[in-house]
Amino acid sequence: MTNRILAKRELAPQITLLEVEAPRIQKRWKAGQFIIIRPLAGSERIPLTIVDSSAERQSITMVIQAIGKTTKEAVAMEPGQALCDLVGPLGEPATINTGQEVVCMAGGVGVAELLPVAKAFHEAGSRVTALCGARSDSYRILDEELMGVADVLQWATDDGTYGFAGNVVQLLLSIAGPGTFTEGHVIGPIPMMKAAAEATRGWGLKLHASVNPVMIDGTGMCGGCRVTVGEEVKFACVDGPEFDAHLVDFDELTRRNRAYREMEQEALKHDCHIGLG
Amino acid sequence: MAAQPPKYKPNPKAPRQALPLLNAEVRSRTPEEVALGFTPEQVSVEAQRCLQCAKPTCVDACPLHIDIKRFIARLADNDWQGAHDVISEQSPFPGVCGRVCQHELFCEDSCIVAKKWDPVAIGSLERFAADHARLRMKELAGSYPQPTGKKVALVGSGPASLIAAYDLVRLNYQVTVFEALHKLGGVLAYGIPNFRLPREILHEEIARLQNMGVEFVVDFIVGKTATLEELFEEGYEAIFIGTGAGLPYMMGIPGENLVGVYTANEFLTRINLMEAFKFPDSPTPVRVGKHSVIVGGGNSAMDAARWAKRFGSETTILYRRGRAELKARLEEVEHAEEEGVHFEFLSAPVALYGDENGYVREMECIRMELGEPDDSGRRSPVPVKGSEYRIPVDTVVAAIGQAPNPTLQKVTPQLITKRGKIVIDDHGQTSMPLVYAGGDVVRGGSTVILAMKDGRAAAKAMHEALSVEKPEEVEA
Ligand SMILES: Cc1cc2nc3c(=O)[nH]c(=O)nc-3n(C[C@H](O)[C@H](O)[C@H](O)COP(=O)(O)OP(=O)(O)OC[C@H]3O[C@@H](n4cnc5c(N)ncnc54)[C@H](O)[C@@H]3O)c2cc1C
Ligand SMILES: Cc1cc2nc3c(=O)[nH]c(=O)nc-3n(C[C@H](O)[C@H](O)[C@H](O)COP(=O)(O)OP(=O)(O)OC[C@H]3O[C@@H](n4cnc5c(N)ncnc54)[C@H](O)[C@@H]3O)c2cc1C
Ligand code: SF4
Ligand code: SF4
Ligand code: FES
Numbered sequence: 074m075t076n077r078i079l080a081k082r083e084l085a086p087q088i089t090l091l092e093v094e095a096p097r098i099q100k101r102w103k104a105g106q107f108i109i110i111r112p113l114a115g116s117e118r119i120p121l122t123i124v125d126s127s128a129e130r131q132s133i134t135m136v137i138q139a140i141g142k143t144t145k146e147a148v149a150m151e152p153g154q155a156l157c158d159l160v161g162p163l164g165e166p167a168t169i170n171t172g173q174e175v176v177c178m179a180g181g182v183g184v185a186e187l188l189p190v191a192k193a194f195h196e197a198g199s200r201v202t203a204l205c206g207a208r209s210d211s212y213r214i215l216d217e218e219l220m221g222v223a224d225v226l227q228w229a230t231d232d233g234t235y236g237f238a239g240n241v242v243q244l245l246l247s248i249a250g251p252g253t254f255t256e257g258h259v260i261g262p263i264p265m266m267k268a269a270a271e272a273t274r275g276w277g278l279k280l281h282a283s284v285n286p287v288m289i290d291g292t293g294m295c296g297g298c299r300v301t302v303g304e305e306v307k308f309a310c311v312d313g314p315e316f317d318a319h320l321v322d323f324d325e326l327t328r329r330n331r332a333y334r335e336m337e338q339e340a341l342k343h344d345c346h347i348g349l350g
Numbered sequence: 351m352a353a354q355p356p357k358y359k360p361n362p363k364a365p366r367q368a369l370p371l372l373n374a375e376v377r378s379r380t381p382e383e384v385a386l387g388f389t390p391e392q393v394s395v396e397a398q399r400c401l402q403c404a405k406p407t408c409v410d411a412c413p414l415h416i417d418i419k420r421f422i423a424r425l426a427d428n429d430w431q432g433a434h435d436v437i438s439e440q441s442p443f444p445g446v447c448g449r450v451c452q453h454e455l456f457c458e459d460s461c462i463v464a465k466k467w468d469p470v471a472i473g474s475l476e477r478f479a480a481d482h483a484r485l486r487m488k489e490l491a492g493s494y495p496q497p498t499g500k501k502v503a504l505v506g507s508g509p510a511s512l513i514a515a516y517d518l519v520r521l522n523y524q525v526t527v528f529e530a531l532h533k534l535g536g537v538l539a540y541g542i543p544n545f546r547l548p549r550e551i552l553h554e555e556i557a558r559l560q561n562m563g564v565e566f567v568v569d570f571i572v573g574k575t576a577t578l579e580e581l582f583e584e585g586y587e588a589i590f591i592g593t594g595a596g597l598p599y600m601m602g603i604p605g606e607n608l609v610g611v612y613t614a615n616e617f618l619t620r621i622n623l624m625e626a627f628k629f630p631d632s633p634t635p636v637r638v639g640k641h642s643v644i645v646g647g648g649n650s651a652m653d654a655a656r657w658a659k660r661f662g663s664e665t666t667i668l669y670r671r672g673r674a675e676l677k678a679r680l681e682e683v684e685h686a687e688e689e690g691v692h693f694e695f696l697s698a699p700v701a702l703y704g705d706e707n708g709y710v711r712e713m714e715c716i717r718m719e720l721g722e723p724d725d726s727g728r729r730s731p732v733p734v735k736g737s738e739y740r741i742p743v744d745t746v747v748a749a750i751g752q753a754p755n756p757t758l759q760k761v762t763p764q765l766i767t768k769r770g771k772i773v774i775d776d777h778g779q780t781s782m783p784l785v786y787a788g789g790d791v792v793r794g795g796s797t798v799i800l801a802m803k804d805g806r807a808a809a810k811a812m813h814e815a816l817s818v819e820k821p822e823e824v825e826a
Contacts (some may be wrong), residue, residue, distance in 0.1 A: 097575050111532060117624070117633035118532070142633060159533045160569035202461040289624065289634070292530050292571060292757060294540075295616035299607060305606065306600060310756065325607055328708030330607040336635035 076155040079132050083146075084214040085207075087139050088182055089148040096131040098123070098161050100180075101167035104189035105167025105315055108135070109291040109334075111158035112147040119143045120288045122186040123162060125218075136185030136214070142341045163291045164314050168281055171201040173256040176249065176287060177223070178241050178269055180206035180315070183261030184214050186283065190258050192222040200224050200256070206241035206265070210234035242268040251276040258283070259318055263330070274319055282318035284309050286331055301325050358426045362399045366468035367392040371685075378659050378689040379564065381627050385449070388471075390428075397426035400470045403462050408472060413803035414447075414513070416440045418457055418472055425475055434483035437476060441802075441808050442516045442558050445484070445551040448477025450542060451799045452679055480551070483668045487558055496563040499523045500816055503586040505572045505758065508536020509798045510592035510789030510805035515564045517809035521814075524563070526586070528570040530757075533623060536594050537790075538622040538798070541615070541654050545660070546682075571792035573758035578785060588784040588812040591765075591772060592805060593700065595790035597753040601645065605627070605702025606748075608710040610637050614650035614749035622655050638663050639744025643713055645699055646749030647671065649794070651679045652682040654747040655691045663745060665691050670698040670718050670731040696720070700738065702746060754791045770794075778808035779815075786812055 081094040098108060098341045125134040139145045150156070167190045175194045181185035184205045194201050203223035207213045209232045219226050228236035229244040237244040242265065254276075259269045260283040273280055286298040286309050293311035300309050301322040307313060371377070372385040378385050381403040388396065406419040416749045421436035437444045453459075453473035461469035499522035504511040507529035515525045533539045535552050560566060572578065578589055598613035600606060612620075617636065620626040624634035638661035644654045647669040667686070669676065672695045676683055687693070697716045703712040717737035720729035726744025753768045768779035771792055778786045790796050 101575070115633065158569050158573060160530065160532075160575070162574060163571075289619055290531060291617065292596075292755070294598070294755065295619050296598045296600065296613040297616040300601075301607060325708070328606065328609060331707075333635050334638065336629070336637075340630045340633055340635070 076159045077156075078129060078150055078152045078154055078156070081150075081152055084136065084160060085212045088136060088185075088212075088214055089139065090136045090185075091150075092127075092130070092132050092134045093156060094131055095133045095159055095161075096157070098300075099128060099131055099133050100128040102126060102133065102162035103166035104169065104193035106162040106164050107291075107314065108133070108159055108161030108163060109288070110135075110147065110156050110160075111152055112143065112156055114157050116146055116157065117143045118158070118289060118291070119147075120163070120285075120291060122189075122283075124185045124188055137184060138182035141337050145341075162289070165285070166192065166313070167315050168256065169193045169197050169199075170256055171197040171199060174254045175201050176245065176254040176257040177197045177201055177203045178205075178245060178257065178259045178261070179203075180241050180261035180263075180265045181208075181212075182214075183265075184219070186260045187258070187324065188215055188218055188222070190260070190283075191219060191285055194258075195222040195224075199256070203227070204229065204241050204244050206244075206261070207235070207289060208228070208232070228308065240268075241265060242272050245269065246272055252279075254278050257281065257318075258315075263323050263327050266318060266321075270318040270321065270323070280318040281315045282321055283315050284313060284321060284326060285330075287333065356667050360397050360398060360401045361395075362401055362463045362467055362470075364395050364399055366399065366471055367396040367474070369474050374685075374688040374690075377545065378656075381664075383548050384545050384685055387481055388474055393425055393475065393478050394428070396471050396475060397422050399463060399467075400426070400779050401462055405482075407460040407462060407651075408457045408470075408804065412457045413799050414440045414806065416457075416476070421479060422470065422472075422475060425479060430479055430482040431486060433475075433479040434486075436778070437479055440675075441513070443512065443555050444476045445555050446509070446538060446547060447799065447802075448480050449547050449551070450538075454680065455624065456791065456799060480555075484551075484554055487554060491561045494562045494609075497522045497524050500587045501526065501585050501815075502588045502590070502812060503528060503572075503581050504590045504592060506530070506536060506592040506789075507556075507593055507596045508592055508789060508801060509532040509538065510594075510808075511590060512559065512805070513593070513802040514590050514593065514788075514805035514812075515559050516562075519559065519562045519564050521809075522708055523813075524565070526565045526567060527577075529568045530571040532625065534566055536592075536614050540619045541650065541653070543618070543622055543657055544627075545656070546653070557568040563684075573755060578758075578762055578782070586754060587815055588786065589806070590808050590812065591756055591758060591780070591785065591787040591791060592801070593755045593791045594791045595752045595793075595796060596755045597770070598748070599751045599753065601699060601748045601750060603701050604697055605704060605710065608702055608704040608746050609708050610639060610710040611702060611746045612748070613619040614644075614654045614747055615752065616648070617654050617747045617778065618650065620658070627657070627660070636661075637745060640664060641741070641743045642666070642747065643668050643699075643741065643743045644743040644747045644749055645777075646743075646751070647667075648677040648749060648751070649682060650752075651747075651749035652678045652686050652691075654749050656682075657687050658687060658745060658747070659686075659691055662761050666694050667691060668694045668697050668699060668715065668742075670696065671720065671728070672696060675728060676687035682706075688760050698731070698733070699746075702743075703740075709739045709744060710746055712740050713746065714738055714740050718805050732750050752790075752795050754794065777811040777814075778804060779811060784815060
């Protein structure tokens with residue numbers, strides 16, 4: 074049965090992996106693409122990155138950080154249940170070049186989203202340095218999987234409980250400078266992506282950022298996901314989600330992503346009242 | 351029901367019956383349907399206004415060729431179900447068309463009665479027949495023969511595909527409709543508001559196709575989830591593309607990405623498809639502030655404005671031409687006016703200004719005057735120098751038109767397009783063999799009934815092509 078949850082695993086507090094049966098998407102997806110799900114019939118549509126797939130099990134894997142109503146609904150589901158809706162693969166695949174010195178940077182749940190990109194670079198014959206960030210040692214995810222695809226893997230934790238003490242961008246600056254890398258990919262919280270872009274401006278590094286605006290349809294129909302890239306307005310769900318990190322207007326993205334904050338909180342509380350939250 | 355004589359004496363002089371409406375003040379606060387529909391008494395009077403012409407011009411003018419004369423005769427005879435049966439010969443969507451079809455441009459425009467009096471209210475009669483057949487539709491559910499013929503795929507579930515599905519399933523084709531969104535109906539589901547088209551009506555008319563054996567697959571984006579080539583490999587022998595014109599145009603003015611600035615598609619999708627009017631009982635919110643400005647003059651603009659009004663916002667439609675040039679259905683313009691939507695004609699936005707948090711707060715507008723007629727024959731608006739002025743605003747909706755959805759075209763370079771629109775020949779066939787197209791993806795923004803006309807034409811062409819290919823004809 075399509076959309077059925079085959080496996081569920083908690084990777085870290087609030088971060089859950091779901092493996093879902095999706096034969097068509099499994100066959101067609103490429104690194105950097107995403108899906109939209111509605112866990113339940115009454116749910117919002119939310120975008121999630123495709124992290125992995127299995128041809129044998131006809132499945133795809135997603136890793137979800139439960140931060141709001143819909144993500145909580147999703148991680149509350151159990152194997153055997155089916156997601157109400159699952160559509161994809163959406164967006165353009167990530168830019169994957171061969172023979173590059175690549176730095177892949179991610180923080181938080183972005184580490185999971187980074188995995189397929191790092192893997193694709195690796196398989197394309199680029200040398201991959203993965204720099205991953207977590208709040209603390211116990212929040213590190215997919216360490217083993219990343220080890221299998223990165224030539225170098227380094228962790229940064231905010232509290233210094235594992236690896237470099239500090240954030241990913243500080244880690245980057247401690248090991249690299251102009252010319253160290255020819256290409257890069259960054260994915261994670263907006264402040265981190267912005268800092269990575271600022272830090273590497275003028276390095277001659279082609280840095281791709283995978284952005285995460287609020288989306289609805291994911292098919293280019295509503296324009297809600299628009300992002301300013303250089304002089305142009307782009308629809309992240311069809312033109313992206315990957316753009317040139319040095320051209321993305323991250324401040325605008327931050328403001329647009331906050332648009333519904335109070336309302337989302339209201340929605341979360343609202344459901345708690347009737348015991349669904 | 352008292353038996354009526356089958357023949358009546360036409361009385362075209364009787365005043366055209368006015369469609370009863372919910373009180374304007376009440377309706378500007380609820381998502382309930384605005385038009386209530388004729389009473390049986392009104393149906394009787396209105397049906398008897400029809401002359402039962404020997405050469406009913408109305409039937410030719412209806413792009414679906416519904417036998418209007420005959421269904422009106424049945425209504426006049428109080429045979430409401432019979433009227434629905436007559437309509438069903440050509441269309442399974444009288445509930446939809448009776449509400450949103452631009453009948454003033456088609457059937458009613460050519461009604462003979464209009465030569466001397468007001469035309470017969472064909473649209474409202476059609477709607478009545480539909481509304482009174484709803485219960486029986488459920489009873490009929492199990493009684494349709496299931497198709498066994500060749501497989502065909504229809505892409506998109508808007509009106510173009512829906513009518514094609516009806517025609518093809520009746521010709522015994524196994525029809526699959528692929529829809530990108532999680533709900534069926536295209537613009538009927540995400541664009542047109544509930545207060546103009548209650549969703550039960552749409553769902554029930556689509557359910558009838560389901561009962562007839564049409565398979566609907568939601569969450570399936572042709573070009574992404576599977577390509578056209580893959581569909582052919584999976585055994586579909588012909589494909590119709592009815593993907594619509596969903597790509598919104600942007601205004602291209604400074605401040606367009608401020609919070610509170612929407613395209614009509616996003617605004618309407620949040621409210622109609624995701625039911626933001628029920629938030630927080632529904633999960634997707636929408637921001638409607640105290641002052642809403644809707645830019646544009648078409649159906650989308652009216653719909654967005656009337657929703658904004660229903661959220662309690664002071665609402666203005668800003669249009670760069672005059673009232674006479676509005677492109678929306680006249681009825682919708684009048685309803686918007688009655689509901690208290692303010693119209694500001696001959697004005698256009700030039701910039702938007704926000705506060706420190708990036709929320710839109712002010713719109714700068716410029717006055718326009720009508721200059722020389724352009725290519726389309728309409729007088730084009732020209733900005734009046736130095737006439738800029740600012741208005742406070744916290745919600746802006748750009749309803750300035752849409753281009754064809756590009757997803758499928760982007761991954762199918764063999765499909766020839768012209769400015770984004772898929773190019774077809776006289777039979778609705780695209781540049782790819784056995785791939786047909788119609789509706790908004792071919793016409794750009796158009797109307798429900800013209801999309802249906804295209805879907806019907808394509809279904810016919812598909813049937814002809816598939817019947818010729820192999821000699822054993824598919825039986826109707
Ligand atoms: C292309 C793309 C890929 C993504 N991949 C992943 C992934 O692999 N794993 C994962 O855990 N998350 C991913 N996200 C983010 C995820 O979609 C949001 O966390 C989710 O929509 C929040 O929904 P909610 O109802 O749980 O929270 P809400 O209550 O809706 O929101 C909680 C907070 O998240 C912000 N937010 C709301 N909607 C979105 C949104 N669509 N995108 C980003 N932030 C949002 C709000 O501003 C709010 O502050 C991705 C987003 C995009 C655009
Ligand atoms: C707000 C609004 C109000 C309107 N009001 C009226 C009115 O009152 N009267 C009137 O006559 N006309 C009206 N129109 C115009 C009318 O709705 C359209 O002309 C008509 O719906 C076009 O039908 P269609 O079948 O071509 O496409 P659509 O109705 O646009 O349907 C296309 C469908 O295809 C889906 N799709 C797109 N790409 C893919 C893909 N690759 N794979 C699978 N599915 C895909 C879309 O999600 C969509 O559901 C209105 C339009 C709007 C936007
Ligand atoms: S479908 Fe439209 S044109 Fe045809 S009879 Fe109905 S209202 Fe008139
Ligand atoms: S043209 Fe008018 S009067 Fe004549 S049959 Fe049609 S609806 Fe009746
Ligand atoms: S999410 Fe609607 S256009 Fe991208």
